Amino acid sequence: MDILRFITAGSVDDGKSTLIGRLLYDSKSIMIDQLEAIEKQTKNKEEGEIDLALLTDGLRAEREQGITIDVAYKYFATPKRKFIIADAPGHIQYTRNMVTGASNANLIIILVDARGGVVEQTRRHSIIASLLGLRHVVVAVNKMDLVNNSQDVFNNIVIDYANLAKSLGLEDVTYIPISALKGHNIVDKSDEIGWYEGPSLLEVLENVQVQQDIDLEHARFPVQYVIRPQTEDLHDYRGYAGKLVSGIYKKGDAVTVLPSGITSTISAIETGGKQVEEAFAPQSIVLHLADDIDISRGDVIVKSTDLPQVEQELEVLLCWMDSKPLTAGKKYLLQLNTTVVKSVVKEIEYKIDVNTLEQLAAPEQAALNDIVKVVIKTAKPLVFDQYKKLRGNGGAILIDETSHVTVGACMIQ
Amino acid sequence: MYELDYLDQLESEAIHIFREVAGQFERPALLFSGGKDSITLVHLALKAFRPGKFPFPLVHIDTGHNFPEALEYRDRLAAQIDEKLIVRNVGDTIKAKGLTEPKGKFASRNALQTFTLLDTIEEFEFDACIGGARRDEEKARAKERIFSVRDEFGQWDPKRQRPELWNTYNGRISKGENVRVFPISNWTELDIWNYIRREKIELPSIYFAHEREVLEHEGQLVAISDFITLEPGDSVVTKTVRYRTVGDMTCTAAVESDASDIDGIIKEIIATKTSERGETRIDDRVSEAAMEDRKKNGYF
Numbered sequence: 001m002d003i004l005r006f007i008t009a010g011s012v013d014d015g016k017s018t019l020i021g022r023l024l025y026d027s028k029s030i031m032i033d034q035l036e037a038i039e040k041q042t043k044n045k046e047e048g049e050i051d052l053a054l055l056t057d058g059l060r061a062e063r064e065q066g067i068t069i070d071v072a073y074k075y076f077a078t079p080k081r082k083f084i085i086a087d088a089p090g091h092i093q094y095t096r097n098m099v100t101g102a103s104n105a106n107l108i109i110i111l112v113d114a115r116g117g118v119v120e121q122t123r124r125h126s127i128i129a130s131l132l133g134l135r136h137v138v139v140a141v142n143k144m145d146l147v148n149n150s151q152d153v154f155n156n157i158v159i160d161y162a163n164l165a166k167s168l169g170l171e172d173v174t175y176i177p178i179s180a181l182k183g184h185n186i187v188d189k190s191d192e193i194g195w196y197e198g199p200s201l202l203e204v205l206e207n208v209q210v211q212q213d214i215d216l217e218h219a220r221f222p223v224q225y226v227i228r229p230q231t232e233d234l235h236d237y238r239g240y241a242g243k244l245v246s247g248i249y250k251k252g253d254a255v256t257v258l259p260s261g262i263t264s265t266i267s268a269i270e271t272g273g274k275q276v277e278e279a280f281a282p283q284s285i286v287l288h289l290a291d292d293i294d295i296s297r298g299d300v301i302v303k304s305t306d307l308p309q310v311e312q313e314l315e316v317l318l319c320w321m322d323s324k325p326l327t328a329g330k331k332y333l334l335q336l337n338t339t340v341v342k343s344v345v346k347e348i349e350y351k352i353d354v355n356t357l358e359q360l361a362a363p364e365q366a367a368l369n370d371i372v373k374v375v376i377k378t379a380k381p382l383v384f385d386q387y388k389k390l391r392g393n394g395g396a397i398l399i400d401e402t403s404h405v406t407v408g409a410c411m412i413q
Numbered sequence: 414m415y416e417l418d419y420l421d422q423l424e425s426e427a428i429h430i431f432r433e434v435a436g437q438f439e440r441p442a443l444l445f446s447g448g449k450d451s452i453t454l455v456h457l458a459l460k461a462f463r464p465g466k467f468p469f470p471l472v473h474i475d476t477g478h479n480f481p482e483a484l485e486y487r488d489r490l491a492a493q494i495d496e497k498l499i500v501r502n503v504g505d506t507i508k509a510k511g512l513t514e515p516k517g518k519f520a521s522r523n524a525l526q527t528f529t530l531l532d533t534i535e536e537f538e539f540d541a542c543i544g545g546a547r548r549d550e551e552k553a554r555a556k557e558r559i560f561s562v563r564d565e566f567g568q569w570d571p572k573r574q575r576p577e578l579w580n581t582y583n584g585r586i587s588k589g590e591n592v593r594v595f596p597i598s599n600w601t602e603l604d605i606w607n608y609i610r611r612e613k614i615e616l617p618s619i620y621f622a623h624e625r626e627v628l629e630h631e632g633q634l635v636a637i638s639d640f641i642t643l644e645p646g647d648s649v650v651t652k653t654v655r656y657r658t659v660g661d662m663t664c665t666a667a668v669e670s671d672a673s674d675i676d677g678i679i680k681e682i683i684a685t686k687t688s689e690r691g692e693t694r695i696d697d698r699v700s701e702a703a704m705e706d707r708k709k710n711g712y713f
Contacts (some may be wrong), residue, residue, distance in 0.1 A: 003419045070571065072555045073548045075601045082419045084599055096576055103578040211416055224432040227465040234464055243429040243580070248415060261660070270603070272424075272460045280415040284428035297436045321576050335581055368640060395579045404585035406575040 001079075004205060007086040007134075007305065008103040009125035010111030015142045016242075018121075019111065019180035020087055026187035029076035038295065064347060071101045071394065080206045095354065095369035096321040098128055099409050103395065107136040109201075113356045114147045114177070118160040124354045126161075130168040131352075131371065131411065133391050136208050137165065137173045140201060143223065145179040149193045168357070169400040174204050176219075214281050219247025219303040220338040220393045223295055227286060229262060237281035240295055247303065247394035249287065250278040254304040257295055258383040261305055264289040298339040300383040300393075308385045308393060315413040317387075318366070322400065322407035325365035326372075332407065334378060336396035342379040343398070349373040376410070387411035418661040420608050423600055424457065429580065430596040431461040434541050436467075437584040438592070441469040441541040444530075445498075446688070447483030448659040449616055450545030450597060451640060453605055456614050457596060470497035474529050476522040477504045478640045478661040486617040501533045517696065518642050519635065531567045534591055541584065543594045549601040550689065559598050565589035602689050603682055610675040622655045622673045633666035633693075657682075658693045666693045 010016035010256060023029075074085040086101030088094070099399045108129045112122055127135060139161050147153045152179045165173045174184055177193050178201060184190035187202045201209070227239040249255075268288040269279050279285045287301060295301070302308060320326050324346060334343040350359040354373045359373075366372045387394030398408035417425065426451070434441050441561075443458060445451045459466055472490055491498035501521050506529040507514060515521055534542065548555045558574050560582040575583055584592050597605070609616065626642065627634040629648045635641060637649060640663045654667035670676045 001419045002416065003422050070550075070556050070574065073599070075549045075599070077603070079603070082601075082604070100578055203451040214415075216415055224429070227436045227462060229465045237464060239465075241432050243425060243432075273463050282417065282425055284421065284425040284432070300507065317516070333585075335583065337581065338433075392579070395581070397576075397578055397581050397583060399583055399585060404583070404587060406578070406583045409576070409578050 001077075001081060001212070003082045003084060004107065004208065004210060005084045005086065005105045006107040006109060006205065007088055007098070007105040008109045008111065009088065009098060009129070010109075010121075010142075014111040014113050015180040016111050017087070018142065019109070019142065019178075019186070020085060022180045022183055022186045023085075024074065024076050025203065027076050030152070071097050078202070078206055081195040085204065086401050095124075095128065095371070096319065096409075098125065099132060099319045099321075102129060102132040103122045103409065104132055105115060105132075105134060106213060107138065107205070107208060108134045109138045109140050112139060112141050112157055112161070114141050114143045114150075114153055116156070117153075117157050118164060120355050122161070123164060123356070125355050126164055126168055126170065126342075127352075127354050130170055131319075133387060133411075134170075135172060135213050136210070137170050138201065138204055139173060139175045139182075141175065141177045142180050144177045144184065144193060145182050146331070149177070151195045154196075172208075174198075174208075176201050176204065189397055215246040216248050216280060217246070217389055218308070218393075219249055219253075219304050220308065220385070220390070221247075221249065221287065221301040222286075222339070222393075223297055223299045223301060224338050225297060225376060226295065238292070239288055240301065241272060241284075241286050242338070243284045244279060244281040245286055246281045246390055247302070248278060248280040249285075255289070255301050256304045256307060257293065258300045258302060259310050260299070262293050264291040264293060266290075300337075301340075304382075308383055308390075310381045310383050312378050312381050312393075314378065314382065314384070314410075316376050316396075317411040317413060318372050318398070319409040320366040320368060320370045320372065320407065321404045321409060322405060323368050324400075324407075325367050326370075326374075326408065327365050328374075331401065333399040333401055334376065334382070334396050334410070335399060336382060337393065339382065340399075341382060343376050345398075346375045346377050349375065373413075384412050388413075420604065420611060423597075423604060424460070424608070425456075426580075426599065427457045427596040430444070430582070430594060431458055431543070433560075433582050433584070434543060434594050438541040438584070440539050441500075441543060441594075442472045442534075442537065443467070443469050443543045444545075445471040445473050445487065446545070446659070447473070447479065447487045447617060448545070449605060449609065450547065451619065452486075452490070452601075452614060453608060453614060454543065454640065455494070455544050456612060459494065459669045467496050470499050472533060472537075472539075472542070474526050474533065475500050475502050476526055476661050477502060478522055478638075478658075478663050480617070480619055480636075480659060480662055482617045482619045482660055486535070499533070499537070501529050501536075503529045505529075507531060508534055511520050518630075518644070519663045520640070520642070523661055523663060523664050527567065532565070538582050539591060539636070540586065541592045543596065545597055546593075546595045547602070547605075548595075548598050557595070557598075559595050560584050561593045561595065562586060563591055563593055567591075569593075569670045584685040596695060603679070606675065606679050606682060610679065617659065619656045619659060620678070622653050622677075624651055625654050625667065626651050627654060627667060634669065635666055636662055638662045658689055668693065 025252050072087045088098045088101035160173045178185045185200045223240045224242040256263050267290040270286040331344045350361045385393040394412045396410040400407050492616045626637040655670040
């Protein structure tokens, strides 16, 4: 049994919350008391059937206004997999929430209303999915019952979306005709859409292969914490604790500590207090080196056979997440895994139109939810990989030095 | 095959979060209640930091209404792992601050806990408090970050949460603020039990079926103790019960069960139709937004 993390994109009108409610309900992940609570609310609103969408609206403000204001996480499991859903709102002003939810996801479900087809919002969600490096896309064509379950309608949407996916480089795309409200093709195959021969949505989620998405080739180990008991019997114990971002480390491997460039050899590896011969991503481990060298939090231990980039000037695709706009020349802290460095946004090169992927003329400022291409200079050399090549060592955040708020998501190019 | 089982993935994520706390904060604390979730946290902390010591003490905010079995377990565990335990009593806060003791049949000090917690944070200048809250527990928790920044009054503002991207946690704060950290955010109740079974973690005896005198009240079974007020006409019976969650004796209900071991409990949880909090927490029934409101006021 493993874990699949996915994000659902779409607005309330597309039936996104209903879809999640349906997945939870039909997979029997909703308990009686939770159902009773939403039944009570549904009655208050004087609507007919149980409103499954209410299951995902967490906060009072959301329930009152009937909106979703933030990423909510939902959980369910089948005998095959544990699922973590990042439920992100689809409205344009919430790009930042979608970027947040997508940053940890393996897969995205893009909801398309069968009546409207591929629209601006579909393009926007797909563009963000491709920028964030999501490898697996499920296009759920919803409300099929409202177009008489028409195969032609579905096929036309598939053709439209396939063009979009091709232009964005999205390779693994699955299309499913569904009705979230009626429960068609969500957990079980529906007889109503008899011409569709593919799997149900849950079957796709259970079987999509995500193991190979973990990069086992480029070994990256950011040091989080140094364990030094300094007791009498453990006087010389010095273990570097951290979680493997990628790759496989074996006892005896030649390693390089960056940014210093000092080399050594792995003398021991521990996981959960036990000595092991090898470890792999995403395990949390303690690493021991043969030589006594000065290593602290923020250093990255890599295998000497494959080095990441170590540079001070970065080309970055930046999603701006703060209400205060970004101006070129402003200083921020940049955090990449365990490294925090002072940095300055030297230049805004262009803005990306998230509906068309077009490059627009460089704005003077970047506003909340803008995605811009920038050049960032760091005060010290940064150890990184291109986001496209290695998500776990190419995604960084920008932090405002005075408010300490996370203001931007960087995908290093 | 280089593949991690789901429990190993969850474990690795939690250990990573623990070490981020150790790396980013000056004076963290682990809030320990004696319940299964905080016991799991301690187990994960052992994996994160041994053979070194924890870079934080265990802190228990004791309402004075705890199950004796949980307190006994707490003291034994702290001694066994040889880590520092700090206990602060809600009763003392009530006296010192002249707070009003809650009244009523199940007079719960649960809400007053927040006062003691905030005082304790101030006393020791804790900048991060690690807790065992899970997002599957409750709707408001489903929206909270793993690193959740609280203002100097301990308040959670759901609309001003920092975006949390990749596995990067921003723990930078201003003076007076603190961060609540939830390493098992992504675990469900069943994940916890499966992990406890796999790791053979010992639990307080009240988690397993035992005979107990209980009051039947609106479908819930509340243990008879000095902390609840019995009235004429109350139906007190002896039943074989276990606890699915362990909080205060005044606001935690037992469930009828014969499950005397972890396998039995897991079977029951898979078959159950009621959520953990719905079945056993009297305090969440107050209103639809009970948890949201308490969190905004500094609660865990």
